[in-house]
Amino acid sequence: MNQSRFEVVPIGRIESALTDLASAPKQGDDGSPDACLVVEPALLEGLHGLQVDDQVVVLTWLDRARRDVLAVHPRDDVTNPQQGVFNTRSASRPNPIGLHQVEIVSIDGNRVQVRNLEAVDGTPIVDIKPVLSARS
Amino acid sequence: MNQSRFEVVPIGRIESALTDLASAPKQGDDGSPDACLVVEPALLEGLHGLQVDDQVVVLTWLDRARRDVLAVHPRDDVTNPQQGVFNTRSASRPNPIGLHQVEIVSIDGNRVQVRNLEAVDGTPIVDIKPVLSARS
Numbered sequence: 001m002n003q004s005r006f007e008v009v010p011i012g013r014i015e016s017a018l019t020d021l022a023s024a025p026k027q028g029d030d031g032s033p034d035a036c037l038v039v040e041p042a043l044l045e046g047l048h049g050l051q052v053d054d055q056v057v058v059l060t061w062l063d064r065a066r067r068d069v070l071a072v073h074p075r076d077d078v079t080n081p082q083q084g085v086f087n088t089r090s091a092s093r094p095n096p097i098g099l100h101q102v103e104i105v106s107i108d109g110n111r112v113q114v115r116n117l118e119a120v121d122g123t124p125i126v127d128i129k130p131v132l133s134a135r136s
Numbered sequence: 137m138n139q140s141r142f143e144v145v146p147i148g149r150i151e152s153a154l155t156d157l158a159s160a161p162k163q164g165d166d167g168s169p170d171a172c173l174v175v176e177p178a179l180l181e182g183l184h185g186l187q188v189d190d191q192v193v194v195l196t197w198l199d200r201a202r203r204d205v206l207a208v209h210p211r212d213d214v215t216n217p218q219q220g221v222f223n224t225r226s227a228s229r230p231n232p233i234g235l236h237q238v239e240i241v242s243i244d245g246n247r248v249q250v251r252n253l254e255a256v257d258g259t260p261i262v263d264i265k266p267v268l269s270a271r272s
Contacts, residue, residue, distance in 0.1 A: 126142075
């Protein structure tokens with residue numbers, strides 16, 4: 001039934017001191033460095049209204065992930081029983097989209113500095129959304 | 137810098153009594169009907185471990201949305217000042233991915249019934265993830 005395909009066009013890239021996937025924390029609250037969302041200059045208008053201290057959800061495309069995996073040991077720990085990928089936050093999944101809730105530290109033009117983002121340097125960003133509890 | 141493109145392959149479709157985009161609620165908590173996540177049978181293994189009462193985040197591809205819009209009046213209300221799309225949950229955005237937090241009501245093979253999903257019938261599903269506060 002799903003003959004359709006859709007094309008994701010990155011809206012920017014993550015700049016981070018994290019360069020090594022193996023040493024990257026699995027989740028932001030495991031202790032990640034600050035990082036910068038570098039948004040395409042042509043899309044600058046899309047950031048209008050975002051402010052320091054706002055909580056946002058950043059969607060990334062985890063371009064190094066495997067897309068043909070349907071079951072994993074959560075957190076890459078073989079002592080954890082295998083789970084379906086839709087019951088985990090594993091990067092390996094049919095559409096390797098990462099979800100990261102972060103807080104904005106500063107905004108300078110198309111550069112948005114955020115706290116605790118667990119993605120490696122160069123990761124494509126596909127969307128930014130406000131956290132709903134704050135506003136709609 | 138973003139010459140790369142990525143291909144999203146739907147993992148399933150939403151089945152819902154909502155068929156009309158204009159009358160659909162803007163957010164799940166505005167009062168949406170229950171809906172069913174119909175996952176591709178070939179991806180059934182990916183659901184392993186999901187249970188009734190689990191909270192999950194469903195990512196959809198809002199295939200009727202405009203992708204060339206960078207500023208909108210939130211909730212389509214012109215009395216709301218225009219905001220950049222990355223500061224709204226508008227469907228209109230460069231990559232029209234919808235985020236929906238829902239609760240699982242029942243699971244029957246590849247059919248996952250959920251509460252309060254504000255997407256119209258036939259909307260492509262691109263991912264399902266557990267809510268992190270519950271587990272990782």
